[in-house]
Structures are given as structure tokens and as C-alpha cells.
Amino acid sequence: MDEDIDIGGRVAALRRRRGMTQEDLSEKTGLGIATIKKIEQGGSARMETYHAIARFFGKVTLAFAEPTSPTPGDEYQDPALAAIRAAINPPIDISGEPMFDVGVDEPDLRVLGRAIDSVASAYYADRYDDVAQLVPSVVRSAHLHVRELDGRERERAQQLRSDVLGVAGRYLIQVRQHDLALMALRDSLKDAIAIGDQPLAAAAISSQAWSLMRQARFGEVEELCVQASDQIEPRMSRATPEQLSAWGWLQLRAGAAAARNNREAEAREFHSMAAAAGARLPGEVDTAEHLMFGPTTVSLKTIEAELILGHPDRALELSQRVPDDVGTRLKTGVNRHYIDRAKAYVQTGDTDSAFGVLAALRQKAPEWLRYQQAAREVGEDILASPKRMPSRRQREMADFLGVPM
Known part of the structure; x- marks a missing residue:
């Protein structure tokens, strides 16, 4: 052509x-x-x-597809991100060193660990304003610890810094700051490699793949994940939960990229391998970089792939098997699944059910929902339905999601 x-x-x-x-x-x-x-x-x-x-x-x-300029006003413009930029992407001085004030406090790894847990908890509770406020000071503190400590303590500080940069990167993906997210995830990966923590490194690559997919870089994602998974492929009978999670997530990211790039056979193969890893676990496990992995996670991503591959009926059928009680830490993944379910309803002509799913999500996770481009697209499709004029509730939802009437 x-x-x-x-x-x-x-x-x-x-x-x-x-x-x-x-x-x-x-x-x-x-x-x-x-x-x-x-x-x-x-x-x-x-x-x-x-x-x-x-x-x-x-x-x-x-x-x-071809490169296009972003739509004006499409990005998250909260001024709090200025402080995150300063912590993650500081200016470089004439000596080649980053310019930021890491403070003069005495390092305390236990305090730093608790602070990072607070950031992660805020992220998984969809308290994005709290994340934006916490991340700059915690990242600066992590830099202080790495600078001031030696030996095993320094390795632990690098592990914690990798952890908080990973959470920051995933938050930045959610608010559509992909280039800044990739910077955070790049540095998270560097720390993980420096201390030889393979699961943590794989988790950073997995999140990097997520951000690249949001930029429609599907071929790069598939190649990146295949290369990384080949290097860390575990022996299933001896693998730890962290090793299975790291490898399984790489399969899921590669499968998602293949599905989006119209490579159906490859997508199914990747998801099959992820399912094999998930089957070795007793349930969902919380492993490197606060990522959850297990049979339910694999099911959610398989349903997403079926929808992307053009099988909404199959996606709806599989969605009926998703358990209702998944726990707090898997909540974001399940909420994303509900948007997929709404999209499947739209594609099968059931816009009333699609709206019902969005309405329930707005009640349950409003802060998270308003940043989801996929939800806005479902809202656009519902409003474009030729059945009747939009109802008052539909108009309110359109205003909430920023969908033009």
C-alpha cells in the first residue's frame, strides 16, 4: 500500500x-x-x-493510524502536577546532576516505607488528589535515602524508590500524563535492575507497556513484553508468587497489545500463558509494585481482549463469571471491566444496560470514573443512539464525563 x-x-x-x-x-x-x-x-x-x-x-x-495533535483541554491540568514534575523530571545543571532539594532529614527506611504504603493506598482508593499531594515529598525523601545510605540499606532505599516511582507512574497514566509516566517508570526500572530485583523490574516494564499502549504503540509493547518475559520465564513448579505475577503480567500486556493490533491468534496465546501462571496461584496475590495477579485478573483481561477482538457477546458471557467480592485491591481492575461491559452492551444494541453500568460506577467510584477516556467514549455512543432524545440522567452523565451534547 x-x-x-x-x-x-x-x-x-x-x-x-x-x-x-x-x-x-x-x-x-x-x-x-x-x-x-x-x-x-x-x-x-x-x-x-x-x-x-x-x-x-x-x-x-x-x-x-497516524500521529495527531492532542485535543486542546484533553489533558489533566491540575496545578499539583507541577510539584510531581519537579520531583520526577528535575532540571539538569551544568555538571549533569539533577537540581532538586532532597532535604536534610535523617534517613529512616521504616518511615519511608510507611509513606510509600500511604501513596499506594491513596492510589488504589482512587484518591487522586491525595496522590498528587503525597508523591513529590515521598519521591524526594526516597532520593535522600538513596543518597545518604550505603550497602544493604541503600539497596533497600532503591527498592523503595522504585516502588514509589512505579505507583507514581501508574497514577500519571490514569490522568493521561504519559510522557511523565514513562520517565517515572524508566527510573523505577533502573533502580530495580541496579539491585537485581527481577519481579520489580518486570512490574516496571509492565506498567511501561500500559503507558505505551495508551499511546497506541502496540508493536513496541508486544516486542518489549516478549523480550522481558523470555528473560525471566520461571519454572512453573518452583516459581514464587512474585515470579509468576511478574511473568504473567507481561503476557497480559503483550496480549492486550496484540489484540489492539488485530493479531487475534497471538493475543489468545499470550492470554493462555497468563492463565497458566494464574492457575498456579491460590487466588489474587499482592506482589511487586503493589500489582495484583491471579485467576480473576487474567479473566478480566481476557474479557477485555474478547471485546477488542470484536466479540461483545462472548465478553458479556464471560463477564457473568466474574466474582462480586474481589476485595479492595482489585477494585480498579474490576471497575475497568465494568466499562468494558458497558461497551459490550452498546455494541450489542443494549444502550439502557450500558447506561446502567456507567450510573452504578459513578455511584461507586466517581473520582476514578471521571478520568476514564473509555467511559467518555461509551457515553458518546449512548448519546448517539437513535432510539430517543437523551434523558435527564443521560445529560447529567454527559456533563460529568465531559461528553459534548
Whole structure:
């Protein structure tokens, strides 16, 4: 295919090669005729729209994607992030050293550990404002400990610094600050490698893969995770929970990237390997970098992949098997699953059920929900439903999610 042809031209050329009208392509992909016309006329679309077209034509998703500028006002602009930037990405002076004040307090690893636990607890409780306030001082404290301590104590300080940078990176992904997140995760990985902590390093790579996927860098994610998982592949009969979790998460990230890039067979294989790791555990385990892993986590990610691969009925069927009582630490993963469930309802034409899922999520996790681009997309699809005028509750939800009416 000629790389000089724009996306609209590629879609139109492939459609005509198959002797199809725009109406035919709309019917085959499940996309609106207006969407097909918009794309062929040079307009942009959501990544999942490109994925649907690519899946039909048997192409990788990025054959229909190209770099675009972010939508103005689309990013999280809380001024509290300025302090996080200063801690994670400080200016570099003429000597090549970072410029920041790490303070003069005496190092205390127990106090630092408790502070990092507080950051992690705030993150998993969706208290994002608390995370933004806590992270700068805790990261600076971690730098102080690494600078001031020696030997085993310094290694422990590096482990803790890797931990807090990992949590900070995942928070920054949630608020869509991906480049800053990648900086935090890069430094988290460096500390983990320096002390030889493979599970912690793998967890940092897994979170890095998550951020790269948010930037639609699917091929890079798959290659990154395959390379890392090959290096740390555990012997299942002897592996510790941390080793199984680290390796399993790399399979899940690779599977998610493959699914998004229209590589169905590879996606299923990655998820199968993750399931094998999860089956060796008695349940969900809390391991490196506060990541949960186990059979339920694998099920949630498998359902997500089924939806991405264009099987909403299968996703809804599998979602009925997700247990209701998953505990606080798996809450974010389950909440993300509910957005997938709402999306599956939309794709099967049941917009009322989709709205019900979003309404329940707003009651349960409002702070988390308002940062979810996937929820906004579901809201857009519900409002675009031709059934009737939006209800008052739907309009309120649109205002909450920032969906234009």
C-alpha cells in the first residue's frame, strides 16, 4: 500500500478493491455510514474505529493510524502536577546532576516505607488528589535515602524508590500524563535492575507497556513484553508468587497489545500463558509494585481482549463469571471491566444496560470514573443512539464525563 496515501485514501482504496460501497463497509464493520464517510473525506476517528476497519480488511490497526495533535483541554491540568514534575523530571545543571532539594532529614527506611504504603493506598482508593499531594515529598525523601545510605540499606532505599516511582507512574497514566509516566517508570526500572530485583523490574516494564499502549504503540509493547518475559520465564513448579505475577503480567500486556493490533491468534496465546501462571496461584496475590495477579485478573483481561477482538457477546458471557467480592485491591481492575461491559452492551444494541453500568460506577467510584477516556467514549455512543432524545440522567452523565451534547 502506498505510504503517501492518507488514511481516508487507504480505506477507500481497500473498499473499492473489494467492490464495496460505503454502505457495504458500514454494514460489515458495524460503524455508522457517517463515520465511514468522515474517514474517507480525511477526518479522524477513535482508535477502536480504526481497529474495526483493520479487523475487517485483515490489516494491523496501525495501518489506519497516524500521529495527531492532542485535543486542546484533553489533558489533566491540575496545578499539583507541577510539584510531581519537579520531583520526577528535575532540571539538569551544568555538571549533569539533577537540581532538586532532597532535604536534610535523617534517613529512616521504616518511615519511608510507611509513606510509600500511604501513596499506594491513596492510589488504589482512587484518591487522586491525595496522590498528587503525597508523591513529590515521598519521591524526594526516597532520593535522600538513596543518597545518604550505603550497602544493604541503600539497596533497600532503591527498592523503595522504585516502588514509589512505579505507583507514581501508574497514577500519571490514569490522568493521561504519559510522557511523565514513562520517565517515572524508566527510573523505577533502573533502580530495580541496579539491585537485581527481577519481579520489580518486570512490574516496571509492565506498567511501561500500559503507558505505551495508551499511546497506541502496540508493536513496541508486544516486542518489549516478549523480550522481558523470555528473560525471566520461571519454572512453573518452583516459581514464587512474585515470579509468576511478574511473568504473567507481561503476557497480559503483550496480549492486550496484540489484540489492539488485530493479531487475534497471538493475543489468545499470550492470554493462555497468563492463565497458566494464574492457575498456579491460590487466588489474587499482592506482589511487586503493589500489582495484583491471579485467576480473576487474567479473566478480566481476557474479557477485555474478547471485546477488542470484536466479540461483545462472548465478553458479556464471560463477564457473568466474574466474582462480586474481589476485595479492595482489585477494585480498579474490576471497575475497568465494568466499562468494558458497558461497551459490550452498546455494541450489542443494549444502550439502557450500558447506561446502567456507567450510573452504578459513578455511584461507586466517581473520582476514578471521571478520568476514564473509555467511559467518555461509551457515553458518546449512548448519546448517539437513535432510539430517543437523551434523558435527564443521560445529560447529567454527559456533563460529568465531559461528553459534548
